[in-house]
Amino acid sequence: MKRLKILINFFLIICCFFPSIATADDNGCVILLYHRFSDEEPKSTSTSPSIFNQHLEYLVDNKYKVLALNEVVKRLKFKSSFPEKCVSLTADDGFLSFYTEAYPLLKKYQLPMSVFISTEPIDKKYKVMMSWEQLRDMSPLVDIYNHSVSHLHMVDLNNLTIKNEINIAQQRLYKELNIIDKFFAYPYGEFDDNTYSLLKELEYVGFGQHSGVAGISSDLLNIPRFSMSGPYAKMDSFSLKIKTLHMPIESENPKSLIISGDFKPKLVLNFSRPLSAYEKNNFSCFISGQDQPKISWLSSQSLSVKSKEPLQIGRSRYNCTMPSSKKGRYFWYSKLWLRQ
Numbered sequence: 001m002k003r004l005k006i007l008i009n010f011f012l013i014i015c016c017f018f019p020s021i022a023t024a025d026d027n028g029c030v031i032l033l034y035h036r037f038s039d040e041e042p043k044s045t046s047t048s049p050s051i052f053n054q055h056l057e058y059l060v061d062n063k064y065k066v067l068a069l070n071e072v073v074k075r076l077k078f079k080s081s082f083p084e085k086c087v088s089l090t091a092d093d094g095f096l097s098f099y100t101e102a103y104p105l106l107k108k109y110q111l112p113m114s115v116f117i118s119t120e121p122i123d124k125k126y127k128v129m130m131s132w133e134q135l136r137d138m139s140p141l142v143d144i145y146n147h148s149v150s151h152l153h154m155v156d157l158n159n160l161t162i163k164n165e166i167n168i169a170q171q172r173l174y175k176e177l178n179i180i181d182k183f184f185a186y187p188y189g190e191f192d193d194n195t196y197s198l199l200k201e202l203e204y205v206g207f208g209q210h211s212g213v214a215g216i217s218s219d220l221l222n223i224p225r226f227s228m229s230g231p232y233a234k235m236d237s238f239s240l241k242i243k244t245l246h247m248p249i250e251s252e253n254p255k256s257l258i259i260s261g262d263f264k265p266k267l268v269l270n271f272s273r274p275l276s277a278y279e280k281n282n283f284s285c286f287i288s289g290q291d292q293p294k295i296s297w298l299s300s301q302s303l304s305v306k307s308k309e310p311l312q313i314g315r316s317r318y319n320c321t322m323p324s325s326k327k328g329r330y331f332w333y334s335k336l337w338l339r340q
Contacts, residue, residue, distance in 0.1 A: 028215030028246025029086035033225035037101035116147035116185035215246025247333035263310035
């Protein structure tokens with residue numbers, strides 16, 4: 001975390017003094033991800049209501065355009081431009097604290113937000129979750145989307161179970177809330193090649209839990225979202241993340257998160273435009289708890305990134321940044337890995 005802050009501060013300084021190429025491909029919208037809203041519950045998945053109020057107040061005071069998630073997806077599909085200062089708000093799981101703490105603040109500032117819910121906990125009327133009646137009450141300011149039936153690890157399931165988790169939840173959303181948009185947030189942000197292919201077959205738009213900015217070259221089956229829980233919710237982190245830009249990456253290989261065999265995975269990134277010499281020289285990646293990975297340029301539009309040490313068991317990330325000519329702003333990309 002300390003190394004990340006140093007790197008970001010360095011980019012913020014040099015961005016102000018050196019030019020880089022800027023194109024329409026750099027347009028994007030920062031999607032933020034919340035879970036619980038509490039000062040008491042697990043810090044790793046909670047955002048203080050007072051901090052959330054500060055987030056919303058900052059967006060309003062600094063004239064950010066807060067778009068509903070369906071508007072973001074529409075622009076991504078049609079490759080339309082985004083406002084210069086664009087943000088979209090989302091939350092996962094459907095905890096009751098969203099209704100009691102977050103929703104009153106959304107009404108106060110009149111800002112839209114989307115919640116991805118797992119339907120089984122709501123059907124079973126768990127006390128910590130919202131009810132269908134409360135979900136209906138928040139319309140039209142808050143949209144509700146699919147987060148599966150049971151919130152299981154998708155990478156552990158067979159095809160039939162995955163389809164049932166997605167389809168049955170969607171049926172419940174339609175019956176209770178008349179939801180027809182096919183948006184799906186992967187539980188825990190995890191998927192493998194099989195889950196990815198099934199989501200494509202079922203014609204869904206997919207949302208992950210890896211950081212980055214949604215833009216016209218984003219993968220519509222794995223749209224990034226910045227976490228705003230725990231330490232990431234602090235105002236210095238928040239204000240930096242909402243200023244990030246869409247890294248102009250056309251494709252990545254591999255798409256899968258799953259690491260097998262080589263625990264020092266090689267990632268190949270292909271950019272949607274040639275990068276300037278300045279951008280190439282200042283492109284940097286980092287891995288939590290490790291030295292910087294090895295970066296090898298394959299061409300002016302392609303590079304590979306490979307960790308120098310085996311990634312730890314569980315989730316790891318390659319986070320990459322690059323300075324921009326836009327004052328105080330920089331490009332951000334993240335690749336989530338899962339070693340089981």
